[in-house]
Amino acid sequence: MAQRICVIGGGAAGISAASMAKRTNPEATVVVCTEFEDVAYSPCGIPYVLGREIPDFERLFLAGPENYEQAGIDLRRETVVTEIDAANQTMTANGQVVPWDTLIVCSGWNYLLPDVPGNDLEGLTFVKNIRRGIELNETLNDVKKAVVLEAGPLGVEMLTALAHRGIETHLVDENAWLLAQVADPEIAEPVQESLKELGCHLHFGTALKSFVGSNGKLTGVETSEGIIDADICVIATHKEPETTLGRSIGLKLGSTGAFAVDERMQTSMANVFAAGDCVEVPQNLTGVAVQGLTGSHAMQQGRVAGANAGGGRRVYDPVNIPWGMVGGQVQIGGASFGESLATSLGIPYVVGVANGISRARYFPGVQQVRVKLLAEPGTGKLIGGQFVGGEGIKERADFLAFALKRGATLEDLAWMENVYSPPIGALYEPLSVAAQNGMANL
Amino acid sequence: MGHGPEIPEHLAEYFGHDKVAHRGRGGLPAAPPAPPGSTARKAGENAVADGLARAGTPGRRPGDHPAALAPKPALSRVMRSGGETALMQASQRRFGTVTGAPAPHGSAGWFWRSVFAPVYSAIPWSIKKRMVTMTSGVKGWRKG
Structure with a gap:
């Protein structure tokens, strides 16, 4: 009898897990259950449609459900899994019992709801699902004042989007500066x-x-500094792993509250895998569990879980977490540790800093790029870095994450080769200059 | 494009020549919608039509409240969360002075702020690393 693989969740992890499972074992029956109406779109693009930088939501769709049917995947939309029976290897979806031999849990995440009075008022706004985003886009026409709660990546994107819409926008954050979990001031x-x-x-x-x-609708946000009038409050809090179903069958959780998995993305239970924002994985340099990463992490974890569920043998590497984004009109990014985060953990480090440029200094459009690298004292082994500037930030963050994965040192970067072409790169690569400066501090 | 006088002089050089950095100079136009008749186009049009029809109407729908109060955490998560918050806030107080940032709003709790954070900071990194790995590390993974 063909292997029966069931996937719970139709986000980046779930869809990539299903696709990879089917590719690994073409004979398998692969069922995907998602409670939502849509799959195969880019949720990360929603803030940019709301901010009118992308003209419409249609462009965020990458494929239709028919594509998965053609690939032999039984995609069940608006289908809620309410129960898993681990002993009999079945699950109940929209009241129907569905048997499985291998289960992949990709149940994703929820925003952490602030446990304060008024958290049930109409006007608390969540950016996550595309259809709700389409509805939000219409209601934003009537919004004059908005509060964004917390300056994580989505909070910064929504600040930018709402400001582009001409809405008076306030950020409320307990931290001392923007993106304080990862960035230095x-x-x-x-x-x-x-x-x-x-x-x-x-x-x-x-x-x-x-x-x-009043009358069940939000009119303001009370803070430690007073009340801010608001028609809506965008909740951009921590990504809390959704583990309800998994906990019900005894899947083990880790220190972040997400499912503990091994490097094959297998949970504490045989034949049950998990991937995406509901799992925790180790940070490369410390082994500390991290959770709630990016869509690209979720997709890769899904691919690994799907391959192994289908009988393959794939492992997922510990992460260095390259990150990057645009806030306002400035790009910011990095990988692994910044100075503030390293200090909080007590990791010893030396710093190398450089202010460089993105193109030849005489080429139109040249922009400043600030680089800050951290490395182990003595050995110079890189432990992280951050960038800010007008362009070329994402590429440097990706490069740095790969350098970290390969155990590169400041000396490696100080003597690295780099592209010099006036429209796209200066003679002196800012990363290399920062590494040279850092070597003086070893 | 010029910028207002409210931008400090030492930061002006970071600002692009366009209002939005990722539009940049010489950028390609964004991809058009998927071709008519394609599955992606159909999925997008269906979603938009449905979303517009429902906008402003009452009733619950999937994903309209994707938020949850934190579940009752296990001891390991309480320990990690309390320690992390206190250590991050101590670090922010130290580095915030560089840019004149305000102090973080202290929500770590007295024990974590006044006992745990100072004691932790006095421990050598080699011991801390073992502590951190033991309490917040993962199992079943090879070393990176």
Whole structure:
């Protein structure tokens, strides 16, 4: 009898897991259950449609459900899995019992709901699902004032989007600066100034006290610094792993509250795999469990889980977490540790900093690029870095993550080869200059 | 494009020549929607038609409230979360002075802020690393 593989969740991890499972074992029956209406679109593009940088939502769709049917995948949309029976290897989806030999749990995440009064008011806004994003886009026409709660990546994107819409936008964040979980203050500063130039009001070191409303609708956000009038509040809090179903069958959780998996993405239970934002994986340099990464991490984890569920043998590598984004009109990014994060953990480090340029200095459009690298004292082995500037940030973050994966040192980067072509790169690569400066501090 | 006087002089050089950095100079136009008749086009049009029809109407739908209160955490998560918050806030207080950032709003709790963070900071990294790996590490993975 053909292997029966069931996938719970139709996001980046679930869809890639199903596709890879079917590719690995073409004879297998692969069923995907998602509670939502759509699959195969880019949720990461939603803030940019809301901000009118992308003209419509249609462009975010990459494929239709028919594509998965053609690939032999039984895709069941608007299908809610309510129960898993691990002993009998079945699950209940929309009331129907579905048997499985191998299960892949890709149940994703939810925003952490602030446990304060008024958290059930209409006007609390969540950017996650595309159809709800389409509805939100219509209602934004009537919004005059908005609050964004927390300056994580989505919060920064939504600040930019709402400001582009001409909405008076306030950020409320307990931290001292933007993206404080990963970025250092002087790296975040140009982004903050850019957001201010767009008209955003940034309230750092400020705690949420309650949501204020009348007749069930939000009218303001009470903070430690006073009340901010608001028609909506975009909740951009931590990505809390959705583990309800997995916990019900006893899947083991790790220190982040997400499913503990091994390097094959297998959970604590035989024949049950998991991937995406509901699992935790090790950070490469410390082995510390991390969770709630990016869509590209979810997709790769799904591919590994799917291959192994289909009988293959794939492993997922510990992560160095390259990140990058645009806030206002400035690009910011990095990989692994910044100075603030390394200090909080107590990791010893030396720093190498450089202010360079993105093109030849005489070429139109040349922009500043600031680089900050961290390395182990003595050995010079890289432990992380950050970048901010007008262009070329994502590529440097990707490069740095690969260098970290390969155990590169400051000396390696100080003597690296680099592209010199006036329209796209300067003679002196800022990364290399930062490494040279860092070597002086070893 | 010029920028307003509110941008500090030492940061002006980071600002692009366009209002949005990723539009950049010489950028290609964004991809058009998928071709008419394609599955992606059909899926997109269906979603937009449905979303527009429902906009402003009452009723629950999938994904309209993707938020949850934190579940009752296990001891290991309480320990990690409390320690992390206190250590991050201590670090922010130290580095925030570089740019004149405000102090983070202290929500770590007295024990974590006043006992755990100072004690942890006094421990050598080699011991801390073992502590961190033991309490917050993963099992069943090869070393990176």
